[in-house]
Amino acid sequence: MSVKRMDNVLLVVDDLEVTKAFFLELGLTLEGEATVEGPEVGRLIGLNDVRATIAMMRTPDGQGIELDKFHTPDAVRLGPVDAPVNALRYRRVMFAVDQIDALIARMVAHGAELIGEMQYGDTYRLAYIRGPEGIIVGLAEQLG
Known part of the structure; x- marks a missing residue:
């Protein structure tokens, strides 16, 4: 078996509403929004006491961008918001x-x-x- 396709990309954000508006303005659509929480979610992602709101955005051809706003535990910022394009991480x-x-x-x-x-x-x-x-x-x- 090998990879069949890319399903989505996850972006952890602090201001979910502003980020959704940005991607809507780009031309993506909001497919759905939900709150996820509980021990099963925590086990999946390796965190305790997880509660997050997720918004799934779709491109016109069906590709997904998932936006996650963590309520608990708090999200951790690793570096400046305006880090340059060559900063180590997904850019x-x-x-x-x-x-x-x-x-x-x-x-x-x-x-x-x-x-x-x-x-x-x-x-x-x-x-x-x-x-x-x-x-x-x-x-x-x-x-x-």
Whole structure:
């Protein structure tokens, strides 16, 4: 057996509402939201007395991003929110997009920070933006 597909990516966040709004503005949809708690959850993730709210976001093609807000135990921040892209840890998620300029403008108006942008030959335009919780999102628009 081998990996069949990626199911989702988990992002632990402090402000669930602001982060959901950010991903909704990007074009994801909220599939559902629930509170999880209890000893079975704790055994699964290796923590005691777990209580968390999870929100499952979906891209138009069905890929998932799970946002978790821990109520107990408190989440632990490992470094600054605005850590650079080369900081050790998962640093970004990238989405294929259309109309990258309009999307960047909309996201900046929504509070995102444009980190940088470039064109990769005649195949892609790329941009990195930083959203709430320091989340870095890559945007890639295929050219031609």
